[in-house]
Amino acid sequence: MESYDTDDIIYALATPWAQSALAVIRVSGEGCKTMLANYFSPAKALLQAKNATLVHGFITEGKDGKKLDEVVAAVYTAGHGYTMEESVEFTCHGSLPGLQAILASFKRIGLRPAQGGEFTFRAFLHGRMDLTQAEAVQELVAAQSPRSQAMALSRLEGTLRDRISGAKEELLVVLASVEVQLDYAEDELDEFVFPLERLRGVETSLSLLASTYKVGRLYGQGARVVLAGATNAGKSSLFNLLLKQQRSIVSSVKGTTRDYIEADCSIEGIPIRLYDTAGLRESADSIEVEGIKKTEQLIGQADLVVYLVDSTDDARFPEPDAKTLLVYNKSDLAKAPKGSLSISAQTGEGIVALAHAMAERLREGVQATGDEQIIIESERQHLLLLQAREAIERAIALVERDIPLDIVAAELNEAMQNLGELTGEVTPADILQKIFSGFCVGK
Template sequence: MKDVKYDPDDLIAALATPWAESALAVIRTSGPECINAVADIFSANNKLKKAEGNTIVYGHIVSDNEKLDEVMAAVYRAPKSYTGQDSVELFVHGSLPGMKKILELLYRSGFREASPGEFTFRAFLNQKMDLTRAEAVQEIISAKSRQAQSLALNRLSGSIENSINSIKSDMTDLLASVEIQLDYPEDEVEMPDVTASETKPIEEKMNRLLSTYQAGKIYQEGVRVVLAGKTNAGKSSLFNLFLKEDRSIVSDIHGTTRDYLESWISIGGIPVRLFDTAGLREAEHPIEVEGIRRSNEIIDGAHVILYLADAQEGITADLKAFMEQYREDRRCVYIWNKIDKSIVSAPDEFIPLSALTGEGFSILEETIRDIVFRDQYVPHNEPVLDSMRQKKLLEAARDSIDKYNQALKDGMPMDMAAVDLTDALNSLGEITGEVTSAEVLERMFSNFCVGK
């Protein structure tokens, strides 16, 4: 796996923290002889060179006798480091010009800028982690809710790797049985069963893991929820209640919200992109007309539509028209807002709510969760598949087993049918990265952030 972009023998360096002013920043370096190379630009030169692994050395980064920054250098020695190579992490001050100076100095001193995901790539090459764990690293970083983060953390601890290995081990046993069938005459040994009854439990394990994918995707990518309804129904009030801050302008003037607002929130662990939109009505002002056009666009693309009705107004013609138009649409949740002020009780399909007092809010949250996970298997305490790559390979493995069973049914010779089993095993090997092509690896890691 040697190619220019990801040559593991190069000395690499990158900023691992955001390119922004902050109290501290971390510059990460890795590569053979990395510790000596950093020592060349370090005041406590000898101390750093002799430092044991997992220790920290205090000093200055120096260039031509000029001190660039006062830093702490964390020293890791191979193989006990993230990448499995010698590595130094510099804790520097988070000043933009300061960070820039140090990075430029590193790039003049034998280091090159790390490509995206290159540190994790090296960790994979040095067998510090398999591919499912490497992918989990990026999934943790991009997690948008606490739930998504802890599911990804489970994957980093090997939950998917272990599941796949357990399936692989079943497959290997099966292949061994097939070998016995092929190698020994029937009368010499007892023939193990290699038919569908043996592949069934394996397929069940695969299906179980596959069924978690949709939920994993929801937790990782989130869903779009839109607040819709007539002007003055209380959409912006509810938006602010979800955000727990006074973000959207609320007023009793109809048509207050002209352009839509959006924000990430979390509802029961689901990352939700919540939209507040311009109230729907017959508008004349061209800006309001454009706002309403945008509202409709967002409604079209939403996973869940929260339609607010003003309880004080009751069932209006607009509400009836909307409900008629969206009759078959299972994304809609109807909300009977302002119950604190109205004595008219909510009609059947409505959730009674007061965006002002918060009454009914937790029921609304539960309803949204139910809609998002409707028709879906919700996993509890088990590995959750999140990567499209892993899902496709697992499906390919399952298809190969199907083909194997079909081949046996069709009376094909065992040695030919067994090829499908080998294919299945190879697909599983690709998931963990034992048999993954350089091109696939490069594509995968190039989606990572630099410094990771």
């Protein structure tokens, strides 16, 4: 991927490439209003538009040229708007031929198509947001559940940025006191008492923040749940029940499902990728054997395996473990062992209890949090928080062993470096490019 050129005037469709009532095309860069005025009617209205005003008119192929579409232009002067650059956002009709004509016209007059994340990158460069907020933009777009959407919106509002800034300020106070001791002779200063409790407070704060990653990952990225079991155990029926639609073929003929089927759903706010798989049994059918191999691969990759057992069958089944939830099906025909989880995929009995058990199993080991708590979802942020915390832990250990302050200062500076990289203050250019290139075009 080429590097961003921030001197170019860029444009992109900010809404999906699909027929719709309305669509939005973004344009950003110094001088864009003057350039676009030559292809807008009335040109004077666009040129004289003040910041944060709307202008009605037509996009044309040039002065007295063919009209391409009737639009409303939202105008932002430098220092305002999403990118903090001079920019114009056109709301036009969602006709695909119309959009294609406008985009082709913009390219023809010298504007450059924006790359993924380029608008947000410019917003970051101009100080409209820090790197945690920029990442929250993409996390908000990609949110798969109301909970992950709310958490991403909170980060976009700056809650994570503020928490990190607070930790950095505390760390800076500690570091400043250490630097004073290093810069002046001992006889020039009062007896020094290292602010150890203050440093421990920073360490605790970063530990708590890092520990929320499992929650963020669960609600943001979701979980892979595989329905497994012998043939005719009721996996396809359960699959359809959990999805609340008929996706899998249900039949009394053993071996009907020969390849896995997958679909998305949500269970207690957790985004789930659900897999209906081929029944596990000995088979001489080469196609069915291949399907069973795929089932075994999926089981190995799953976050949770719901292993379905036919209550009317005496077949052997695996011992349940942390990753496997054992469920007895056909409770309408036979009783399951006492204390076990039982359902009827035919009547729907026990499905609510099963869904709750699945959610509880997926949440095991994940710290319970209130909706008001700041939660991280980015692996990059998680790793940098851990590195900063570890540097502070090393500094605390050095102080307790009465090691010279210059060595302590080195660890504190490393922690500051990690936090600076987290918010984007000292993040290398190639890392920034990698982060933003994963964004969708138009953002």
